Amino acid sequence: MTATPVLLTLAAALLVVGIAGVLARRNLMFMLISVEVLFNAAALAFIAAGAHWAQPDGQIMFLLIISVSGAEAAVALALMLRIERHFGTLDIDAARTLRD
Amino acid sequence: MNEGVAGLLWLVPALPLFGALLLGLAGRRLNDLWCAVIACGSVGLSAALVCLFGSAYFVDSVPQLQTLWVWFDADGVTPRIALRLDGLSLIMAVVITGVGFLIHLYSSGYMAGEEGYARYFAWLNLFVGAMLVLVLADDLLLLFLGWEGVGLCSYLLIGFWYRDAANGAAARKAMIMTMAGDLPLVIGLLLLFSHFGVTAIPALMEQATATWTDSTTLPITLALLLLAGAVGKSAQLPLQTWLPDAMAGPTPVSALIHAATMVTAGVYLIARLHPLFVLAPGVLSLIAWLGAAGLLLAAVSALVQTDIKRVLAYSTISQLGFMFMALGVGAWTAAMFHLFVHAFFKALLFLAAGVASLSLGHERDLRRMGGLRTRQAWAFWGFLAGSASLAALPYVSAGFFSKDLILAEVWQRGRGALWFAGWLGALLTAAYITRAFVIGFLGKACTRITRETDGRMHLPLAVLIVPTLAAGVFELPIGAGGARLFSDLVAPVLPAAADAGHGGWGAMLAVLAPLLGIGMTWYLLRVRPAWSAAWRTSATAGRLSAWWFHGWGFDALYERVLRRPYARLAARLSGDPLDRPFTGLGHGSYRLWHLLSSSQNGQLRRYAAAVAAGTAVLLAMVLP
Numbered sequence: 001m002t003a004t005p006v007l008l009t010l011a012a013a014l015l016v017v018g019i020a021g022v023l024a025r026r027n028l029m030f031m032l033i034s035v036e037v038l039f040n041a042a043a044l045a046f047i048a049a050g051a052h053w054a055q056p057d058g059q060i061m062f063l064l065i066i067s068v069s070g071a072e073a074a075v076a077l078a079l080m081l082r083i084e085r086h087f088g089t090l091d092i093d094a095a096r097t098l099r100d
Numbered sequence: 101m102n103e104g105v106a107g108l109l110w111l112v113p114a115l116p117l118f119g120a121l122l123l124g125l126a127g128r129r130l131n132d133l134w135c136a137v138i139a140c141g142s143v144g145l146s147a148a149l150v151c152l153f154g155s156a157y158f159v160d161s162v163p164q165l166q167t168l169w170v171w172f173d174a175d176g177v178t179p180r181i182a183l184r185l186d187g188l189s190l191i192m193a194v195v196i197t198g199v200g201f202l203i204h205l206y207s208s209g210y211m212a213g214e215e216g217y218a219r220y221f222a223w224l225n226l227f228v229g230a231m232l233v234l235v236l237a238d239d240l241l242l243l244f245l246g247w248e249g250v251g252l253c254s255y256l257l258i259g260f261w262y263r264d265a266a267n268g269a270a271a272r273k274a275m276i277m278t279m280a281g282d283l284p285l286v287i288g289l290l291l292l293f294s295h296f297g298v299t300a301i302p303a304l305m306e307q308a309t310a311t312w313t314d315s316t317t318l319p320i321t322l323a324l325l326l327l328a329g330a331v332g333k334s335a336q337l338p339l340q341t342w343l344p345d346a347m348a349g350p351t352p353v354s355a356l357i358h359a360a361t362m363v364t365a366g367v368y369l370i371a372r373l374h375p376l377f378v379l380a381p382g383v384l385s386l387i388a389w390l391g392a393a394g395l396l397l398a399a400v401s402a403l404v405q406t407d408i409k410r411v412l413a414y415s416t417i418s419q420l421g422f423m424f425m426a427l428g429v430g431a432w433t434a435a436m437f438h439l440f441v442h443a444f445f446k447a448l449l450f451l452a453a454g455v456a457s458l459s460l461g462h463e464r465d466l467r468r469m470g471g472l473r474t475r476q477a478w479a480f481w482g483f484l485a486g487s488a489s490l491a492a493l494p495y496v497s498a499g500f501f502s503k504d505l506i507l508a509e510v511w512q513r514g515r516g517a518l519w520f521a522g523w524l525g526a527l528l529t530a531a532y533i534t535r536a537f538v539i540g541f542l543g544k545a546c547t548r549i550t551r552e553t554d555g556r557m558h559l560p561l562a563v564l565i566v567p568t569l570a571a572g573v574f575e576l577p578i579g580a581g582g583a584r585l586f587s588d589l590v591a592p593v594l595p596a597a598a599d600a601g602h603g604g605w606g607a608m609l610a611v612l613a614p615l616l617g618i619g620m621t622w623y624l625l626r627v628r629p630a631w632s633a634a635w636r637t638s639a640t641a642g643r644l645s646a647w648w649f650h651g652w653g654f655d656a657l658y659e660r661v662l663r664r665p666y667a668r669l670a671a672r673l674s675g676d677p678l679d680r681p682f683t684g685l686g687h688g689s690y691r692l693w694h695l696l697s698s699s700q701n702g703q704l705r706r707y708a709a710a711v712a713a714g715t716a717v718l719l720a721m722v723l724p
Contacts, residue, residue, distance in 0.1 A: 022708050096702030 007048035014041035028080050028090045032073070039069040108149060109166040109183050112193065113236060115146040116200075117229035120222050127218025136208035139221035143204050143228050147197035154190055161187075161592065165238060179299040184238035187590035191436060192235035192368055195443045199360045200228045202560035206451055207352040209556030210458060220260060224356070227253035231361050235368060240289060241299045243369075247285075247333070250362045251278050257357060258349040270348035277342035281332020288325030305375040312379050319379035326373060327383060334366030334420045337394045341654045343417055347409040351454030354409060359416050359450055360443035367423045367439050371432050371594060378430070388428020392521035395421030397652050399528035403535065404645040407464045408453045411536045414651070415490065416446060418529060422506055425522060431509035432594040433587050438502040440586070441571050445489035445499055448564040452482030455557055456541070461550040466536060471545030478553070480541050482561040487537045489568045491530035492614045501572030504610050511606045519606070523613050530617025538625045 014037055021034025043065045050058015080090070087094050119142030123135060130138070153164065163186035171179045185193070204224060211220055230249025237243035259271030293299055295318070296307045312319045330336075335343035346358050357363070370377060370387070377384055395418050402414035419442050426435035456472055456479035457464050472480045489499035503526055510519045575586040624632045635641050647653055676683075 019712055023705055023712070026705075092704050095704070099700050099702030 004048055004052045007044060007051075011041045011045040011048065014038070014044060017041075026091050026093055028083060028092050028095075031092060032076050032080065035076070036069060036073070039065055039072075106164055107166065109153065109164050109185060109236075110168055112146050112149050112153075112197070113183070113229050113232035115142045115149075115229075116225045116232065118142060120226035120229060123218050123222035123225060127222055130218060132212065132217050135218045135221050136204075139225050140201065140204045140208060142225060143197060143201045146228070146232070147201045150190070150193045150197045153185055154194060157185065157187070157190055158589070163187075163592070167238075171239075171241070176297060177293060177299060179239050179241040181242060182238040182300070183236040184301075185236060186593050188368075188372060188436065188593040189235045191440055191586075191590065193232060195440060196228060196231050196235065196361050199443055199447050199564075200231075200356060202563055203352045203356040203360075203447065203451070204228075206355075206454075206557050206560040207350075209554050210352055210454060211350065216260070220257075220350070223253050223256045223260075224353070227257070227357060227362070231365075234365060238301060239299050240292070240301050240304060243301070243372075244286075244289060247329075247365060247369075248282070250357070250365065251275065251282070251333070254278075254346070254357050254362055257353040258346050260349055260353065264348075267348040270342075270345040274342040274346045277339050278332040281328045281330070281339055283328075284325040285329025285332075288322050288329070291322060291325070301372065305373065308379065309375050314379055315381060316379075319376060320383060323377050323380035323383040324386075326369065326376070327387060330366030330369050331390065332366075333369075334363050334424070335417050336366070336420060336424055337390050337397070338654070340394060340398065340417050341651060341658065344410050344413040344651060347407070347413050351409065351450055351457070354413070355447045355450030355454070358413065359446040363416060363420060364423070364439045364443065367420065367427060367435055370424075370427050371436055374427075374430075374432055374594065377427075384428050384430065386428070388425050388515070388518055391421040391424025391426075391428055392518055392525070393421070394418065395425060395525040396521060396528065399525050399532060401648050401651050402532040403528065404648045405536075406466055406649075408457065408466050408469070408536060408540055409450075409464055411466070411532065412446065412449055412453060415449075415529070415533065418525065419446065419490070422503065422522065422525065425518060426506040426509060429510050429513050429515055429518065430595075431506060431513075433590055434502070434505040434509045436590060436594065437575050437586050438506055440574075441489070441498045441502040441567075444564055444567040444571060445486045445497075448482055448561065448568050449486035449490065451557070451561055451564065452479045452486060455479040455553050455561065456483070459549045459551050459553050460547045463547050466540040468546045469540040470543040470547075472541045475545060475549055476553075478558045478561050482565060483537060483541055485565045485568050487533045490533045491618055492526055493618075494611045494614065497569055498567065498571035500614070501575060504607075505575060507610045508606070523609060526610070526613040527617040530614040531621045534618045534621040535625060538622070 018034045018038030018041055021037060022031050025031050025034060043062045046058040046061040046065070048058070050056065050061075083095055084090055119138050122138055123130070127135060157163075163184060165182065165184050167180050167182040169181050171181050204221070207220070207224065211217055214220065227250060230246045230253060232246070234243055234246025234250060237246060255271045255275040258274050259268045261267050292304060292308075296304055298304060298307070308319070332339045343358060343363065347354055349358075377387070398414045398417035398421060402411050402418060405411045405414060419438070423435045423438050423442070426432075426438065456469060456476055459476055459479070460469060463469060485497075489497040491497075492500040492503040494500050507519060507522050507526070510522055573585075575584055636645075650656065
């Protein structure tokens, strides 16, 4: 019962860390890691909510998020490799040719 | 008159038109002599034909009508190319071809050595042809064709020396001012055609008198619209300002177009359509007063001009005012007689002035001419005869008889104020032409003669002196026992002049006016030159004469009231203010696009931040 606020606070902290990482880091690798942290923040929140209301849905969502993040990591890593080959760097600010 | 010759009427306008065509197409390949021969020959032949027709008409008084073909057929309106030679058009044709031939002859000497010799004669021939079409037309639409044709030639010939921009401006001014009158004229003609469905002049006049009653709206409107056209063409108030500037053209052009023929087309139009004007007595009265005002204003302006051609231009406005005054009181014959006589003496004055100024190296300033009696005798005596006729020197000049006829007719109709205006005009006329003659031709020689003039220019002067002094015998005053040939000639077309002269008093005063004008001017200029010099140097006189010099400030008035506001409006409209909402819409979308497209900068982290911020805002809105 008393674990829920703690868990949610942890999830929020993870979220803030993830967002800060995505916004602040310029290296694509670290941005991906930050995105993974974000996924985990969301997943933790679902777990906490599921435990709070004693429902299985939270765990189902957790499994879904894990699989989605796995798929995302596969696609993102492939993109990262292409970007590294194309621009010769992982600095995301250099990869801004897709603009008006 | 036998049928074969009668069928040749079409040749009268066709010969000059053919000459114009020939000179226009082949003029560059012909030398000057051939150009002159073609131009003078075509007008000369035309003049000979007119003489032939004239003598026949004199004998039997049968008008000739020749219908050449139907111009076009538009839903029952079938204007024809038809020519009519009656007393009125015969008089005009005699003036146009007679004076026209002499001026062509004169031009061949005057324009010798000028660039564009063939072009000049092509246009001059075209003018004579168009003017003949105007006066011979039996159809109002054909008359209008000639009307615009002479306007075009006037424009072309005023701007003949087109390399000087001022001449082009003068030509445009003449065109625009006459067009200001022509627009109402067109509206009037269309109104007339649509109302009666015919375009032949006799049929129109017959139907107009048969169907309309006096002083109803329609005849008054029509008379006003037609009057506007006549006022523009004949340089009467308020459209008179183009004529003095038209003096930019060569002098023979001024003599032919802007004195003898074209400017009298307005008088001819009113005389030709007089049955219509009779239905609108108010408009007739307006014509008389416009004429009287133009007569006096222009005469006063002529009194202070220094350019000899401008003196004559104002004089033309003033004399046309006389004719309008006669038309306005219904003295059609008197107006036409004055037109007839005026054509001769004013052409003579212009030609003599042209000889004088040409021999002095194109000097047109009266004050730098002078002393021409022995040095340039042709010009001197020609100008003297013309001046005598213009001043209406009693009994020895033709001008006296025509002017006296007008004054007598006005007197007889009991129009006292008009009569006095005419009388004052006669006095002023004598005064200004005496002044021009005394300053420009007498006195000490100021400028050396640099060019000799030849017989081609002297002969027309000599010939024109005869009618200038003697044309009065065609219409002697009542009581002088002479025949009234002129009235008899036009009697079938124009109602006869009333058969009584001036009363005793009026006749005496009318004789006195020119003598008084000449005497006063002579006294001031020759006997007491100190008086006039003292008067001239005073401030009031300076301001007054500057005002009169610029034609009573009409140009400045039109500049301020019409031209400048129009130019300002045009400048404002040139930016398409009505388009602004629509172009503004386009500009606005473009700017918005620019704003939004700057957010598409390719920076992934910015996009992520925007997504995060957007989500936060959405959540804040959704969550209670």
